[in-house]
Amino acid sequence: MEQHLGFRRGEEVDGLLTLHTPAELGHTVYVREAGGFWPAAGGTGTLHHVAFRAADADHEQAILKAVTAQGLQASDVREHGYFQSIYFTEPGGSILEVATDGPGFGADEDPAHLGERLVLPPELEHRQGEIEVVMPHISLPDEERRPSRDLGWVHRYVPGTSGRTLLLLHGTGGNELDLLPLGRELDPGAHLLSVRGRSLEEGAPRFFRRFSATRYDQAHLISEADALADFVRDAAQLYGLDAKQVYAVGYSNGANIALATLLQQPGALAGAALLRPVLALEAPPSPDLSGKRVLVLSGERDPYGPYGQGIVPLLQRSSAAVSETRLPAGHELTQTDVNLTREWLTE
Incomplete structure (x- = not known):
């Protein structure tokens, strides 16, 4: 993380290492070394991956090149519509993601009306009605109707x-x-x-x-x-x-x-x-x-x-x-x- 993701080592207290970056969000990561366990693996109660932000696509490509050169297992750049990501496995076996901010949710919606409708990937649009009915129901507070x-x-x-x-x-x-x-x-x-x-x-x-x-x-x-x-x-x-x-x-x-x-x-x-x-x-x-x-x-x-x-x-x-x-x-x-x-x- 220090070498490729731009974090700098901070103080260490009781085995808890602090890593900092000047970003406005997600600027602090706490890492505890816990040896003696078997390598990371997926399963109930575990995290699949941890995601970090890249400044832009060029920064992401630079990280991909660096981790590949170091011999870490890494994915190709994956396009998710609203952003693109790379994934690589750190030496302990955990998966890290690096994702761009853009183009963002404004790519296919008016930013002033985000979240007002369900937007699906093109391959799922034909199942819109089927998917919408099983989505969790979210209600805004309504003092007149909420009690009943x-x-x-x-x-x-x-x-x-x-x-x-x-x-x-x-x-x-x-x-x-x-x-x-x-x-x-x-x-x-x-x-x-x-x-x-x-x-x-x-x-x-x-x-x-x-x-x-x-x-x-x-x-x-x-x-x-x-x-x-x-x-x-x-x-x-x-x-x-x-x-x-x-x-x-x-x-x-x-x-x-x-x-x-x-x-x-x-x-x-x-x-x-x-x-x-x-x-x-x-x-x-x-x-x-x-x-x-x-x-x-x-x-x-x-x-x-x-x-x-x-x-x-x-x-x-x-x-x-x-x-x-x-x-x-x-x-x-x-x-x-x-x-x-x-x-x-x-x-």
Whole structure:
């Protein structure tokens, strides 16, 4: 570092060496000599590399030439769009990067509006929608709306352009991110409201407790179905959604809570797409579901399939408009599920 990166040795206190450079940022590095360990290697809890700034491309080239001449393993100059870098391995095995400042983020954005939109490399631009929906959600402080934003459920809201909202409900072990790409594929213009189940089974999120693979805690199931209906109403008010156009899309355990919510609180949903559902309610009510559209997609090889056989007759007795398809599949989802659900939503 002293020889190639422009740092100068400072004082050493208790084995901690201080290195300085006149740069405005990143001007001090502290190095502790720690011998007796095996060489640096990647893995959980370790740093991949440490980056330093080069004044310009010529300075970077000079460093590359110097470290190569010294016999250190170094990369070629790598172009990252907003800057270019070289990487080399110091004698202890750690990777050091030297990067230029330019051309900077103003290369393809107005500097006055940086960070207002997601900019992707050209090779990923065709996946813009898929990537955006799983990006971490960042909210600016909003004193009027912030106190009720969690609504009692961990969730993700992704705004859309149409009047419809898809309530996305994951399967056992999933979370609020799992079905976001599916939701965007099903309806590119819909608002997406994706919810994480509040029951944990050996650390795996579910929407209600169970006693066995096919026996469920009825009181908890009904309570969570009612709570989910309240969440939908509150979320519609918070995010300005049309509460009459919320359609549930649930897979497996998510399909089961969607069905229970539709039966317990039919006013909360306009309809539901149930992907690999079972009838979890032991004494299901028979509400008036006139005007409610329901899609049921089951798998012919699904081991849980027999436990869902009573769903369609129950919905038909409740006057729901039911569409059912049995697919040559197991419990897993297929592209046919995606295609049929998309077609059903556009009917």
